[in-house]
Amino acid sequence: MRKTGIIILLGIFSVLSVWAEDVVYLTTEQFKARIFDYRHNKEWQYAGDKPCVIDFYTTWCGPCKRLAPIMEEMSQKYCDQVIFYKADTERERELAYVFGINSIPQVLYIPTEGKPMLLKGLYPKEEIEKIIDEFLLKKER
Numbered sequence: 259m260r261k262t263g264i265i266i267l268l269g270i271f272s273v274l275s276v277w278a279e280d281v282v283y284l285t286t287e288q289f290k291a292r293i294f295d296y297r298h299n300k301e302w303q304y305a306g307d308k309p310c311v312i313d314f315y316t317t318w319c320g321p322c323k324r325l326a327p328i329m330e331e332m333s334q335k336y337c338d339q340v341i342f343y344k345a346d347t348e349r350e351r352e353l354a355y356v357f358g359i360n361s362i363p364q365v366l367y368i369p370t371e372g373k374p375m376l377l378k379g380l381y382p383k384e385e386i387e388k389i390i391d392e393f394l395l396k397k398e399r
Contacts, residue, residue, distance in 0.1 A: 278331035284312060284343040286353040293368065296356055304368055309394035310341040313361045313364040321380040322363045328366050328383045332390065341393055369394050 290297065293305055293312075313329050315322035326344075333342035347354040347362060357366065363377055366388055368374040375393060392396045 280330055280337070281313070281342045284345045284350070284353075286350045289345070289350075289353055302373055303373075304370060306341065306368070307370065308339065309370055310342050310368045311390070311391075311394070312343045312345055312368070313355060313363045314345050314347050314357070315362055316334050316346060316367065319362050325363050325365075325380055328386060331383070332386060335387075337391060338381060340390060349394075367393055369396075 272283060284292075289312075291305075293310065294302060295305070309328070310333070313322075313325060315325070329342055329344070332340075334341075345353055347359050357364075357376060364376060364378050365381075365386075366374050366376045375389075377389075381389075
């Protein structure tokens with residue numbers, strides 16, 4: 259009985275930690291499954307049901323480190339409306355190559371319909387909010 263209780267508690271904690279995770283770390287395989295399988299499709303068609311944001315970064319990049327808390331804040335603000343991902347360009351080289359990521363940070367904004375938008379560089383929080391509101395959620399400010 260004691261082992262069963264511990265296993266159940268561990269399962270509950272692992273589920274809660276997934277729920278508590280705001281920004282999801284994205285692999286190339288997850289990208290192909292959740293967002294777009296570029297190996298089998300030529301024409302862009304987003305597979306998700308909510309808009310998403312992908313922050314392409316590396317661990318040593320200063321501007322990437324400054325962008326990280328902004329993305330965390332945005333993921334909390336828009337948690338029911340937008341999915342936030344991070345893709346480490348050093349680990350996910352294929353994905354970085356597919357999008358031509360040659361400088362970081364770069365952020366890919368993907369609406370549920372239409373083409374995605376890739377922006378290079380570190381943008382202020384207010385500009386990121388504007389992009390999310392107007393481009394992804396189609397809200398007027």
